[in-house]
Amino acid sequence: xxxxxxxxxxxxxxxxxxxxxxxxxxxxxxxxxxxxxxxxxxxxxxxxxxxxxxxxxxxxxxxxxxxxxxxxxxxxxxxxxxxxxxxxxxxxxxxxxxxxxxxxxxxxxxxxxxxxxxxxxxxxxxxxxxxxxxxxxxxxxxxxxxxxxxxxxxxxxxxxxxxxxxxxxxxxxxxxxxxxxxxxxxxxxxxxxxxxxxxxxxxxxxxxxxxxxxxxxxxxxxxxxxxxxxxxxxxxxxxxxxxxxxxxxxxxxxxxxxxxxxxxxxxxxxxxxxxxxxxxxxxxxxxxxxxxxxxxxxxxxxxxxxxxxxxxxxxxxxxxxxxxxxxxxxxxxxxxxxxxxxxxxxxxxxxxxxxxxxxxxxxxxxxxxxxxxxxxxxxxxxxx
Amino acid sequence: xxxxxxxxxxxxxxxxxxxxxxxxxxxxxxxxxxxxxxxxxxxxxxxxxxxxxxxxxxxxxxxxxxxxxxxxxxxxxxxxxxxxxxxxxxxxxxxxxxxxxxxxxxxxxxxxxxxxxxxxxxxxxxxxxxxxxxxxxxxxxxxxxxxxxxxxxxxxxxxxxxxxxxxxxxxxxxxxxxxxxxxxxxxxxxxxxxxxxxxxxxxxxxxxxxxxxxxxxxxxxxxxxxxxxxxxxxxxxxxxxxxxxxxxxxxxxxxxxxxxxxxxxxxxxxxxxxxxxxxxxxxxxxxxxxxxxxxxxxxxxxxxxxxxxxxxxxxxxxxxxxxxxxxxxxxxxxxxxxxxxxxxxxxxxxxxxxxxxxxxxxxxxxxxxxxxxxxxxxxxxxxx
Numbered sequence: 001x002x003x004x005x006x007x008x009x010x011x012x013x014x015x016x017x018x019x020x021x022x023x024x025x026x027x028x029x030x031x032x033x034x035x036x037x038x039x040x041x042x043x044x045x046x047x048x049x050x051x052x053x054x055x056x057x058x059x060x061x062x063x064x065x066x067x068x069x070x071x072x073x074x075x076x077x078x079x080x081x082x083x084x085x086x087x088x089x090x091x092x093x094x095x096x097x098x099x100x101x102x103x104x105x106x107x108x109x110x111x112x113x114x115x116x117x118x119x120x121x122x123x124x125x126x127x128x129x130x131x132x133x134x135x136x137x138x139x140x141x142x143x144x145x146x147x148x149x150x151x152x153x154x155x156x157x158x159x160x161x162x163x164x165x166x167x168x169x170x171x172x173x174x175x176x177x178x179x180x181x182x183x184x185x186x187x188x189x190x191x192x193x194x195x196x197x198x199x200x201x202x203x204x205x206x207x208x209x210x211x212x213x214x215x216x217x218x219x220x221x222x223x224x225x226x227x228x229x230x231x232x233x234x235x236x237x238x239x240x241x242x243x244x245x246x247x248x249x250x251x252x253x254x255x256x257x258x259x260x261x262x263x264x265x266x267x268x269x270x271x272x273x274x275x276x277x278x279x280x281x282x283x284x285x286x287x288x289x290x291x292x293x294x295x296x297x298x299x300x301x302x303x304x305x306x307x308x309x310x311x312x313x314x315x316x317x318x319x320x321x322x323x324x325x326x327x328x329x330x331x332x333x334x335x336x337x338x339x340x341x342x343x344x345x346x347x348x349x350x351x352x353x354x355x356x357x358x359x360x361x362x363x364x365x366x367x368x369x370x371x372x373x374x375x376x377x378x379x380x381x382x383x384x
Numbered sequence: 385x386x387x388x389x390x391x392x393x394x395x396x397x398x399x400x401x402x403x404x405x406x407x408x409x410x411x412x413x414x415x416x417x418x419x420x421x422x423x424x425x426x427x428x429x430x431x432x433x434x435x436x437x438x439x440x441x442x443x444x445x446x447x448x449x450x451x452x453x454x455x456x457x458x459x460x461x462x463x464x465x466x467x468x469x470x471x472x473x474x475x476x477x478x479x480x481x482x483x484x485x486x487x488x489x490x491x492x493x494x495x496x497x498x499x500x501x502x503x504x505x506x507x508x509x510x511x512x513x514x515x516x517x518x519x520x521x522x523x524x525x526x527x528x529x530x531x532x533x534x535x536x537x538x539x540x541x542x543x544x545x546x547x548x549x550x551x552x553x554x555x556x557x558x559x560x561x562x563x564x565x566x567x568x569x570x571x572x573x574x575x576x577x578x579x580x581x582x583x584x585x586x587x588x589x590x591x592x593x594x595x596x597x598x599x600x601x602x603x604x605x606x607x608x609x610x611x612x613x614x615x616x617x618x619x620x621x622x623x624x625x626x627x628x629x630x631x632x633x634x635x636x637x638x639x640x641x642x643x644x645x646x647x648x649x650x651x652x653x654x655x656x657x658x659x660x661x662x663x664x665x666x667x668x669x670x671x672x673x674x675x676x677x678x679x680x681x682x683x684x685x686x687x688x689x690x691x692x693x694x695x696x697x698x699x700x701x702x703x704x705x706x707x708x709x710x711x712x713x714x715x716x717x718x719x720x721x722x723x724x725x726x727x728x729x730x731x732x733x734x735x736x737x738x739x740x741x742x743x744x745x746x747x748x749x750x751x752x753x754x755x756x757x758x759x760x761x762x763x764x765x766x767x768x
Contacts, residue, residue, distance in 0.1 A: 310562070323700055330576065
């Protein structure tokens with residue numbers, strides 16, 4: 001892309017756009033980024049190209065692994081309109097990458113296009129892709145980072161967590177009565193929550209990379225773990241289905257039917273299982289049960305977000321959502337910070353997040369898979 | 385009040401106000417009614433007087449036992465403005481009473497004032513006070529009932545329940561973790577919910593007639609059961625404090641300190657206890673625990689409304705909010721209909737009401753106490 005296909009009259013050379021035009025453009029870039037899929041190994045990124053007068057001449061966002069990055073999409077958009085991006089200012093939500101993926105380093109594409117300045121919301125923590133700002137500066141392009149950084153971090157929250165910790169962002173879903181039970185005394189549980197809550201849970205499934213259940217739940221409930229639409233069809237995106245725990249998956253399990261790929265991580269080591277999923281570039285893992293797995297994750301402080309669907313129902317007996325956490329006194333309780341409360345018919349959904357910050361970096365990404373979507377296989381896993 | 389103190393030029397004789405002006409006036413009367421106190425033996429009632437042109441000439445509402453009823457207040461308001469209410473139309477949320485209270489029957493006051501027509505939202509089910517419409521009609525005053533009846537029933541819901549069933553409207557308050565626990569394993573429970581939820585619960589205390597706890601909770605928690613403001617002071621209205629259950633109240637219990645009157649109903653018969661409170665004209669009873677009392681009320685299907693304060697906290701062990709309800713399978717669950725969901729800081733309040741209608745009339749009101757606020761004493765109760 002050194003040679004612009006359309007060289008128009010509007011090839012900008014000279015002073016780049018002033019900072020006053022940058023914030024609105026960054027807001028637009030953030031909105032563009034949100035148009036990308038919530039799932040997938042790559043971050044959601046948006047890019048806006050401004051001419052020296054602050055007018056938008058190109059826009060782009062990343063549509064998922066294997067498609068052009070946002071910067072390249074924005075350059076192509078400008079050129080498709082007959083505009084040479086030379087001299088423009090690129091406003092981009094994440095630091096342009098410096099690594100060779102399917103489309104080549106974005107930093108090089110911006111340099112080659114003659115972009116005069118780059119504004120960035122969030123610096124790339126990905127150890128493979130980082131270095132784009134340095135490469136741009138070395139080529140004489142001015143780079144300003146931290147523009148609307150908070151909004152950028154918010155957009156990329158789950159992805160940043162996964163890249164920084166080497167483990168997926170873990171959302172634990174609970175669907176309980178008001179007295180915290182997931183089933184009646186005889187084990188029946190269909191349905192504690194209502195149709196709207198269940199439909200909502202399926203839309204969440206369609207946004208995550210993977211769903212996990214314990215092997216006991218597979219035997220007890222025979223779940224399919226598919227993301228289904230209101231009319232019972234399958235969403236286009238089906239998350240990876242993960243079974244954690246030693247018990248084997250029956251040959252006739254619904255999990256082996258239509259839906260996402262199936263992965264059995266048969267060990268007892270939760271931390272190792274989460275790292276294995278991190279290496280597969282699972283950024284967001286939804287854990288749907290049962291109580292044994294939920295309890296183990298909570299006891300290990302490995303739950304980043306709770307999705308608690310609560311029904312106005314009292315059971316008085318039956319399995320509880322969570323078993324012994326080792327909490328003996330109120331000060332030791334597993335306490336989350338409420339992010340959002342949504343009424344869904346008769347039920348309520350509380351979305352609450354870990355009150356303390358996530359754990360620091362403990363693993364690095366494999367060099368050949370970061371930001372490309374190609375999974376890294378773990379030899380100990382039973383792939384199905 | 386046969387003689388109007390101020391006879392003005394605007395003494396209306398002739399055709400009463402048409403129905404078109406009545407609905408807005410009834411909405412205003414309902415809004416006026418809401419200005420009255422939520423607690424107390426008497427219903428909240430509002431009244432608007434319209435001249436034949438549909439203009440409002442007087443307004444009134446009932447401010448609680450021992451003060452003028454709404455109709456009398458509205459007549460007095462008109463007269464205080466120099467307007468003779470003769471020929472006006474009275475728009476009133478509850479059928480005017482026909483019984484002798486501290487202020488005399490309202491039906492007679494309207495007849496004596498020369499009111500030409502009366503529109504009513506809700507007919508009075510109180511066996512003592514009813515008959516006002518008949519008395520008005522016998523005196524030649526046109527009476528139309530059922531105007532915005534649903535809104536009127538909604539406003540008077542708790543009072544109507546109490547008058548129709550002879551038992552208070554029972555609100556059960558629960559304050560739990562997301563896994564339905566009211567305390568940690570060591571019994572500590574301060575605090576599961578946050579400051580905003582606790583402050584909200586105190587404003588509810590200030591609106592009810594009585595608060596009940598089980599005698600076990602008195603021994604375990606030594607509650608004061610006062611309605612306190614944010615700065616720790618006492619609200620002007622302090623509900624009756626009721627202890628249910630056989631265990632004696634210690635001499636040094638906080639319940640014996642400043643606050644509402646104390647009543648110990650020492651039997652095991654919940655139904656008898658609720659009837660005793662009904663005879664005392666307790667219209668709205670707030671039950672605050674503990675699990676034994678909550679379980680007994682739920683098992684007896686005696687809970688009309690749930691106030692469930694839920695905190696984004698998981699405990700994994702400790703006392704649950706509710707014990708065995710005799711529910712063995714999901715279809716038998718105690719299921720409520722959600723009325724309102726409110727976020728209070730990190731916590732959420734679900735207000736849910738009994739899905740089935742309340743029980744039919746089983747007891748009548750004592751003739752000498754209905755709508756007067758004078759309590760009827762039960763000889764078997766330990767009054768403190």
